[in-house]
Amino acid sequence: MGHLLEGILRLPPWIALALVFLLPALEASAFVGVILPGEIGVILGGVLANQHKLPLAAVLVAGILGAVIGDSIGYWVGKRYGETILSKIPNRILKPEHIKRSEESIRQFGGKAVFIGRFTAALRALVPGMAGMSHIRYGRFLAWNVLGGAVWATAFVILGYLAGSQYKQIEHYANYIGLGLLVAIGAFLFLRHRRAKKTATQPSS
Template sequence: MGHILDGILRLPAALALTLVFLLPALEASAFVGVIIPGEIGVILGGVLANQHKLPLLAVGLAGVAGAVIGDSIGYWVGLRYGAALLSKIPNRVLKPEHITAAEDSIRRFGGKSVFIGRFTAALRALIPGLAGMSRLPYPRFLAWNALGGLLWAVGFTVLGYLAGSQYARIEHYANYLGLALLVLIAVALIVRHRRRSRKKGASPPVPR
């Protein structure tokens, strides 16, 4: 894998940027994420931006577009062909426990499972298709998909940019970093919610 990653970093800028888009896009639409996590391409795009070979904004936009478009395709594939496709993928490639975990997530959290799954490598390639199979309304899917794709792609782009030549450490722990990013987002949302609740609950000053 190390030789492959180094080879990607030596690609022409345009081709490397295409991979930043394609790896997240193919993750759920073609189940490529079962083998190669999509954040690899986004992290390497950030590294290339650090090396001034790609614009940082272009990397972020390509990563977001790939994540959102790829998951949307995965949703429609699951809606129409999901059961037939899952039955043809060998268990050694697609573990049954991962399918069960993704199905449980959709049952428990509904649209929020799309957001949560974006930050978990084992679920990210499966949840869009299973959401389609479960007939989750597409507008709800798209809203959570767009939010998750935006935060995920921007987060890993920035991580790759900050890591620079130390990208291998980031890549090795990418799944844990994704979970940590999800926790940080959740904490930020909880803090924001509590602040708003305190402001609404605060009594107005008594006029004198």
């Protein structure tokens, strides 16, 4: 993996930018994420921006578009061909427990599972297709997809930008970082909701 990452960093800038888009785009649309996590592309995009080989804004746009478009394709592929595709992927590549976790997330959270799944590699590749198979309304799916894709891509691009040459440490712990980010978002929303509820119940003077 290390040689692959170093090779990407040595690519011509326009090819590297294309990979920043393609790796997250292929993650869910073609189930590539079960082998190669898409955050690798956006982290390296941030590193290249740190090295002044790519504009930071271009990397952010490419990463966000790749995440959102890829998940949307994954949704429609899952809706049309999901059962057939899953039955043909070997268990050594796509673990049954990951499929089970994805199904449970969809049942428990509905459209919100698209946002939640964005922050773990195993769910990120599967949840969009599972959402299509579960016939979640596309408008609802898209809203959570855009929100999750924007937060996820921005976070990992910025992490790569700040890490610079130390990017391998982030790449190694990317899944834990994603989970930590999700917990932080959940805690923030919970505290905000609690504060708003407390304010609403206070008697006005």
